[in-house]
Amino acid sequence: MDIRLLRQFWSILAASPNQRLASLDDSSVSKWIVDILKADPTFDPRNLPTVNQYIQTRIPLIRDLSQQA
Template identity: 35%
Template sequence: MNPYLLRHLWSLVDRAQSSYLLDLDDNGLVRWLMDEFIVQQPINQAETDQLHHYIRAKIPLIRDLAQSR
């Protein structure tokens, strides 16, 4: 995946309220991150698919980061 997209995603995770991220179930977390990402940075279908799978794989890390703040 494009390094710029990765930086944008992790910046989005960093800016999000920890309590909000932790309150969402896995599907809600993926959906919210995807929606927020696409509003800020339109991407094509291939990138959308890659991002979706990447977020799914990183849910435990996203939750750990949110919990540590």
């Protein structure tokens, strides 16, 4: 993933309420993040497979971050 997409991804997580992420299962977290990215007109849909793979490898970290606060 390029740096712009990484920043966008982590900005979404930083701006999201922790209880929102904690209330979703892994599949729903992935879908929620992808939906936000797809709503951005600058997002290139060709990045979806890479984004989905990245999310799946970061689910434990996303869970840890959502429990901190």
